[in-house]
Amino acid sequence: MLKRMIVALIVIGLVGLGAFWWLTIPATVAPSSLPAYRANVANGQVMFNAGGCSSCHAVPNQPDRLNLGGGLAIPSPFGTFYAPNISPDPNDGIGRWSEADFVTALAKGTSPSGTHYYPAFPYTSYQRAKTDDIRDLFAYLKTLVPVSGRVREHDMPFPFNIRRTLGVWKLLFLDGKPFVADPARSAAWNRGAYLVNGFGHCAECHSPRNFLGGIVEQQRFAGGPNPEGEGWVPNITQKRLGDWSAKDIDFFLELGQTPEGDTAGGSMVRVIRNTSQLPPAERAAMAEYVKSLPPVEGPPRPKRKSGQEGK
Incomplete structure (x- = not known):
């Protein structure tokens, strides 16, 4: 009986290992699938x-x-x-x-x-x-x-x-x-959605993540802890940017300045160095899409420790 149990466990282990190996094969794009x-x-x-x-x-x-x-x-x-x-x-x-x-x-x-x-x-x-x-x-x-x-x-x-x-x-x-375009939206909105969600990868920083490091889709764009470990990445839905116009967002992507006169900081400075180089129509499209994001409540921000007010 014990011998059968051991054999069964070994078989189950080998099957599990085989399934893991098969399911985790790195996917590739064949050169033949790319037309001239x-x-x-x-x-x-x-x-x-x-x-x-x-x-x-x-x-x-x-x-x-x-x-x-x-x-x-x-x-x-x-x-x-x-x-x-x-x-x-x-x-x-x-x-x-x-x-x-x-x-x-x-x-x-x-x-x-x-x-x-x-x-x-x-x-x-x-x-x-x-x-x-x-x-x-x-x-x-x-x-x-x-x-x-x-x-x-x-x-x-x-x-x-x-x-x-x-x-x-x-x-x-x-x-x-x-990416699939929304036929109910304008061409500019769809272009902005494509850039923001694709190459722009804005949600990668501006969304909270679960314990596995995956984006929490219900709070996409709602900000959260900085993935790099320090600070807080802001919510860019209308929950936080409700007072910003699309032109304000466009201006921020070009010059890094907020409507209140503040300037971008942290890693966003590097981002602005790139978005500032975009053709105006592309930047405006991104701004139009971001302005359309519905308000989403992000994760609660931890309270500042005593003596850290204003920091």
């Missing part, structure tokens, strides 16, 4: 600025936002990530990547070597992007100056350093659905 296409580099530049690629991937503490050698430390509850080199350097950047490699990375969160990327790389938003726009972005990146220098590995404790487990995370939070 002539990339639009100018559009790729728009996607680059909408996505704020240089906000994370520019070398820290230097003025050139197109110096994409990476290295920015991104703290999180799960460990510290280091933004990689995405310059066209053939050894340390993405210079040897194929177009399919790049589409796979953004749409599936899978590296050219076939491993899962951590969702600090916001592919849960990038999956909404059109494949042609991703291809245009890749073409634009290839026009930039190669930057040598390999970025250090992420600092992830066990069990978060086991990348294969991210396949389970993707089953929960990566649905693979493209």
Whole structure:
């Protein structure tokens, strides 16, 4: 009897391991699935600025936002990530990547070597992007100056350093659905919705997250604890921005100034460096969409400790 139980447990364990291995296979985009296409580099530049690629991937503490050698430390509850080199350097950047490699990375969160990327790389938003726009972005990146220098590995404790487990995370939070326009809305609103929810990945910072690190969809855009561990990311629904007009939001995305005369701070400064470069129509579309977000109550903000008032 005991022998049968042991055999049964071994079989169950092997079946479970096999199921885990099969369910967590990193998804890829086959080169054959990408039809012939002539990339639009100018559009790729728009996607680059909408996505704020240089906000994370520019070398820290230097003025050139197109110096994409990476290295920015991104703290999180799960460990510290280091933004990689995405310059066209053939050894340390993405210079040897194929177009399919790049589409796979953004749409599936899978590296050219076939491993899962951590969702600090916001592919849960990038999956909404059109494949042609991703291809245009890749073409634009290839026009930039190669930057040598390999970025250090992420600092992830066990069990978060086991990348294969991210396949389970993707089953929960990566649905693979493209952006779908709302026919009841204007072309500008739909363009803004596409940019904000896709390349702009605004919800990735402006939404609270659950214990697994996934966005709490019921409070999308409602702000919450800074994923990097310090401070509070503001609610950008009409719960907080009800007094702002679409022009106010547009102005903020261009110059980083609020209607009250305050200026953007923290990581938003890096974001503004990118959105300020967008064509006015693109920025206005994003503002129109953000202004339309219904009021959503965010998570309660912790009370300041005694002696910290005004800080």
